[in-house]
Amino acid sequence: MGTLTRRDFLKIAGALAGAAGLSSPGAQVFAKGLENIYGGKTRILWLEGMSCTGCSVSLLNSENPKPLELLTQYISLVFHGAVGAAQGQTAVETIERALAAGDCIPVIEGAIPLGMPRAQLFHGKPFAETLLPVLEKAPFVVAAGTCSSFGGVCSAEGNPTGAVSVKQFMEHHGLPTHKRLICCPSCPTHPASLIGTLAHLSTVGYPEVDRELLTPVMFYGTSTHDNCPRFHDYNKHIFAQELGDQKGCLFELGCLGPLTYTKCPERQWNGGVNWCVRASAPCVGCSSPEFAQRRDFPFYRNREGLQFAGKGGSGHGGDES
Amino acid sequence: MSRTIEISPLTRIEGHLSIHTEAKQQADGTYRIESAECVGEMFRGFETILHGRDPMDAQQITQRICGVCPIAHGLASCKAQEMAYGIRPTKNGRLLQNLILAANYLQSHILHFYHLAALDFVDVTAVLKYQGSDPTLKQVKAWVEDSLAREDMFPAAPLLPRFEGDYIQSTEINCHLLGSYAKAFDMRALAHEMCAVFAAKMPHSTSLIPGGCTQAPTVERVLAYRTRLRELYGFIKNTYLPDVVTAAGAYPHLWESGRGPANMLSYGVFDTDDQGGLLLPRGVVIDGKLETFDQSLIAEHVRHGWYSADSGGHPSKSGTTPAPDKADAYSWLKAPRYRGHAMEVGPSARVMVGYLDPQTKWIKDAVDGVIGPAGLQPIHLASVLGRHLSRALEAIWIAEKANEWLDELDFNEKPAQKCVIPASGQGYGLTEAPRGAIGHWLSIRNHLIDNYQCVVPTTWNCSPRDDQGVPGTVEQALTGLVVADPDQAIEAGRVVRSFDPCLSCSVH
Numbered sequence: 001m002g003t004l005t006r007r008d009f010l011k012i013a014g015a016l017a018g019a020a021g022l023s024s025p026g027a028q029v030f031a032k033g034l035e036n037i038y039g040g041k042t043r044i045l046w047l048e049g050m051s052c053t054g055c056s057v058s059l060l061n062s063e064n065p066k067p068l069e070l071l072t073q074y075i076s077l078v079f080h081g082a083v084g085a086a087q088g089q090t091a092v093e094t095i096e097r098a099l100a101a102g103d104c105i106p107v108i109e110g111a112i113p114l115g116m117p118r119a120q121l122f123h124g125k126p127f128a129e130t131l132l133p134v135l136e137k138a139p140f141v142v143a144a145g146t147c148s149s150f151g152g153v154c155s156a157e158g159n160p161t162g163a164v165s166v167k168q169f170m171e172h173h174g175l176p177t178h179k180r181l182i183c184c185p186s187c188p189t190h191p192a193s194l195i196g197t198l199a200h201l202s203t204v205g206y207p208e209v210d211r212e213l214l215t216p217v218m219f220y221g222t223s224t225h226d227n228c229p230r231f232h233d234y235n236k237h238i239f240a241q242e243l244g245d246q247k248g249c250l251f252e253l254g255c256l257g258p259l260t261y262t263k264c265p266e267r268q269w270n271g272g273v274n275w276c277v278r279a280s281a282p283c284v285g286c287s288s289p290e291f292a293q294r295r296d297f298p299f300y301r302n303r304e305g306l307q308f309a310g311k312g313g314s315g316h317g318g319d320e321s
Numbered sequence: 322m323s324r325t326i327e328i329s330p331l332t333r334i335e336g337h338l339s340i341h342t343e344a345k346q347q348a349d350g351t352y353r354i355e356s357a358e359c360v361g362e363m364f365r366g367f368e369t370i371l372h373g374r375d376p377m378d379a380q381q382i383t384q385r386i387c388g389v390c391p392i393a394h395g396l397a398s399c400k401a402q403e404m405a406y407g408i409r410p411t412k413n414g415r416l417l418q419n420l421i422l423a424a425n426y427l428q429s430h431i432l433h434f435y436h437l438a439a440l441d442f443v444d445v446t447a448v449l450k451y452q453g454s455d456p457t458l459k460q461v462k463a464w465v466e467d468s469l470a471r472e473d474m475f476p477a478a479p480l481l482p483r484f485e486g487d488y489i490q491s492t493e494i495n496c497h498l499l500g501s502y503a504k505a506f507d508m509r510a511l512a513h514e515m516c517a518v519f520a521a522k523m524p525h526s527t528s529l530i531p532g533g534c535t536q537a538p539t540v541e542r543v544l545a546y547r548t549r550l551r552e553l554y555g556f557i558k559n560t561y562l563p564d565v566v567t568a569a570g571a572y573p574h575l576w577e578s579g580r581g582p583a584n585m586l587s588y589g590v591f592d593t594d595d596q597g598g599l600l601l602p603r604g605v606v607i608d609g610k611l612e613t614f615d616q617s618l619i620a621e622h623v624r625h626g627w628y629s630a631d632s633g634g635h636p637s638k639s640g641t642t643p644a645p646d647k648a649d650a651y652s653w654l655k656a657p658r659y660r661g662h663a664m665e666v667g668p669s670a671r672v673m674v675g676y677l678d679p680q681t682k683w684i685k686d687a688v689d690g691v692i693g694p695a696g697l698q699p700i701h702l703a704s705v706l707g708r709h710l711s712r713a714l715e716a717i718w719i720a721e722k723a724n725e726w727l728d729e730l731d732f733n734e735k736p737a738q739k740c741v742i743p744a745s746g747q748g749y750g751l752t753e754a755p756r757g758a759i760g761h762w763l764s765i766r767n768h769l770i771d772n773y774q775c776v777v778p779t780t781w782n783c784s785p786r787d788d789q790g791v792p793g794t795v796e797q798a799l800t801g802l803v804v805a806d807p808d809q810a811i812e813a814g815r816v817v818r819s820f821d822p823c824l825s826c827s828v829h
C-alpha cells in the first residue's frame with residue numbers, strides 16, 4: 001500500500017483538477033506534482049492567528065483527498081495546533097525546526113493584531129514574533145480564509161485590536177508579497193480551493209492571481225451571481241420577499257452574490273450537499289474583502305425596521321434614521 | 322522541591338491556551354500540582370465589533386467566534402433576538418434549529434474524542450506492529466514506516482512528535498483505537514454534511530435565522546439528513562461509546578482525576594415545544610443539590626483578566642474594555658461566577674442536572690445502566706473519564722431524538738417566523754454548546770445593537786481567579802494532580818482536554 005502507483009496519482013489528480021476546473025492536460029501536471037508531494041517534499045506549517053479554527057475544520061471536510069489521505073499520502077503537515085500531537089515545548093521546538101528546514105509552506109489561518117500585539121500570545125509572547133521569521137523565510141505563503149486574506153470579522157469596523165490580513169502584516173514589515181503570497185478567502189476557506197492552491201504551488205508554482213486581492217483566478221475568477229441557479233429569476237425580476245421564501249432571486253433580501261467571487265454554485269459545500277442560495281439564504285459575501293466590515297452595510301435588507309441605506313442596499317428599508 | 326510545570330501552548334483544543342502550574346516533588350519522585358493558572362491567549366473584541374450593528378448581523382458575526390461550535394453561537398443569538406423581537410420560531414423553525422444543532426453536536430463530540438483527546442491515550446507507533454489486514458491501518462503503517470525509512474525530518478507528522486508518557490500498552494487496543502480514529506475523520510465530515518443539509522454550509526451556517534431557518538424541509542432534504550444520521554448513529558453506538566469504555570478500562574484511575582469543584586450548570590438544550598420544554602434540562606447543582614437556575618445570579622469578574630471594565634456585574638450590564646498590560650492579570654478570559662461559585666459546564670453538567678431532575682428520570686436510568694455495573698457514582702461524571710462518557714451517552718440520545726424530529730417536520734408549513742426589529746428591546750438567549758452553557762445578552766436602541774455580551778462555556782471552565790481569588794474550574798481540577806515527568810505533563814493535558822476547551826469562544 002505504501003507507494004501509490006502512477007495510475008492512482010492520475011485518478012486523484014483528475015479529481016483535484018476537476019475541483020480546480022482544469023481540463024485533462026492540467027490533470028497531468030497535477031499528477032506530477034502529487035508525486036512530489038508524496039515524496040515528502042511539500043511541508044506545510046499551519047499557524048493560527050486570530051482565528052476561530054473554522055478553516056482547520058473546513059480542511060477536515062476535504063473530499064479530494066479525504067483528510068486521512070491528505071495527511072498521510074499528500075502533504076507533510078509538520079505542525080497543526082488543533083490536530084497535531086505536539087504540545088508545549090514540543091510544539092515550540094517543532095515550529096523552530098520547521099523554520100530551520102526553510103522549505104515549509106506556511107498556511108496562516110486568522111488575522112494578526114497589529115494594533116495590539118498582546119491580543120494574541122504564543123508561548124507567552126506576541127504571536128507576531130513567531131510569525132514574522134516564518135514569513136521572512138517561506139518560499140510561498142498561503143492565507144487560508146477571509147481573516148488571514150483580508151482581515152475578516154476580526155478587522156470589522158470598531159475592532160479594538162487593529163487586526164490586519166497577512167498581506168498587510170507582510171507589507172508593514174517590508175516583506176515581498178509579489179508571486180509569494182496567495183490568498184484563499186471565504187469564511188471558512190473552501191477545502192477544494194485551499195488544497196487545489198497547495199497542489200498548484202507544489203507543481204507548476206505560483207498561479208495566476210487577482211492583482212490586488214492575490215486570490216487564484218482558477219477558484220475566485222467568477223462571480224457567484226453569474227453562475228447562480230437563480231440567475232434566471234433575477235433576469236425575470238422574480239425576487240424573494242421574506243427570509244424563508246423558497247423561490248426567487250435573493251438579491252432584494254441582501255444577497256451579495258454579485259459582489260462575491262467563489263465557485264459555490266458549482267461545487268457547493270460539505271460534499272456538495274448544499275450551499276447558501278440553494279438553502280434560500282442570501283450570500284453574505286464571505287469571500288469578499290468587504291465581508292462584515294461595515295456597520296452601515298448589514299447582511300440582510302428589505303425588512304421592516306431596517307434604517308440603513310448602505311451600499312448595495314435595495315432601498316426597501318424603513319425610513320427611520 | 323517545588324518547580325513550575327507548564328504546557329505552553331496547550332494544543333489539540335480549539336484556540337490558544339497555556340497552563341502554568343506550581344508543583345511539589347513527592348517522595349516517589351513524581352510531582353503534585355499545588356496551584357494552576359489557565360491563560361487564555363487571544364482576544365478579538367466581538368462585543369465591541371457588534372456595537373452599533375444591525376441586530377440580525379449578530380447571528381452571522383457571532384458564529385465566527387468559533388468554527389467548531391458556530392451553531393451554538395448562532396442559536397444563542399437567534400434566541401436573544403427572538404426574545405427582543407417578541408417572536409417564537411414556527412414549529413418547523415424550532416425543529417430545524419434542533420436538527421442543525423444536533424448534527425453539529427455529533428460532529429463536535431466525534432472530533433473531540435478522537436482527533437483532540439485520543440492522542441493522549443493511544444500510542445500511534447503501535448501501528449508499526451500491526452499484522453492485520455485492515456487497508457486503512459496498513460496504509461497508516463506504511464506511511465509511518467516510509468517516513469522513518471526516508472529519515473524524514475518530521476516523521477509521521479503531525480501525529481508525532483508528542484509527549485512521552487503512559488500510553489496504552491496493548492498493540493491490539495492501540496490499533497483498534499487507531500482504526501476508529503481513522504474512521505472518525507469520515508464520520509465527523511459526514512456529520513457536517515448532515516448539518517449542512519439544513520444549515521446551507523458548515524462551518525458557519527447562513528440559513529440559521531431568528532424565527533427558524535431559511536431552508537424549508539422537503540422529502541429530499543429529510544432523506545439526505547436521515548441517511549447520514551443512520552450511519553452516524555451506528556458509528557456512535559457501535560464504535561464511539563465502546564471506544565470510550567475501552568479507553569476507560571485502560572485508565573481506571575481517571576474516574577478520580579480532574580474533578581474540580583463539581584458544581585454544575587446547564588442552561589438546557591433542544592427545545593421540545595415552544596413553552597420552554599427541553600430535551601436536556603436546565604438547572605444548577607451546587608454541593609450535590611439541584612437548584613432552579615436564575616440568570617440574574619451570573620456575574621463576570623475581571624480582576625485577573627486583561628480588562629479595565631468594572632468587575633462583578635451581570636453580563637447584560639458589563640462592558641469589554643481591553644487592558645493588555647494590566648498588572649496582576651494573566652488571561653484574556655473573564656471569570657463568570659454563579660452566586661459566587663466557579664461552575665463546571667459541559668456534557669457532565671448536562672448529564673448530572675438531568676440525572677438529578679425528577680422530570681427526566683430516563684437520564685438517571687440510562688446513566689445508572691452504564692455506571693452502576695462499574696461500581697461508579699454520579700460524582701464520577703465530574704472526572705476525565707466522566708466527561709468523555711457523558712459526551713458519548715448524550716450523542717446517542719441526541720441522534721435518537723433527531724430521528725424523531727425529522728418525523729415531526731411539516732412539509733406545508735413555513736420554516737421561519739417573520740421578524741420585525743423594534744426600535745428598542747432586550748433579550749437573552751441561553752442554550753448549550755457541545756462544550757457547555759452558552760448565553761448571549763442583547764440590548765437594542767434605535768434599531769441597533771447597543772450592548773452585546775456573550776458568556777461562553779470555556780469562559781466558565783477555563784476562567785482565571787475571580788475577584789475573591791477563587792480559582793476557575795479547570796484551575797481547581799488541575800490542583801492535586803500527580804505528574805510523572807514535569808517536562809512532559811501528559812496527565813495535565815488529559816485533564817484540561819476532558820473539558821473540551823474552546824478558547825476562541827471563551828474570549829471572543
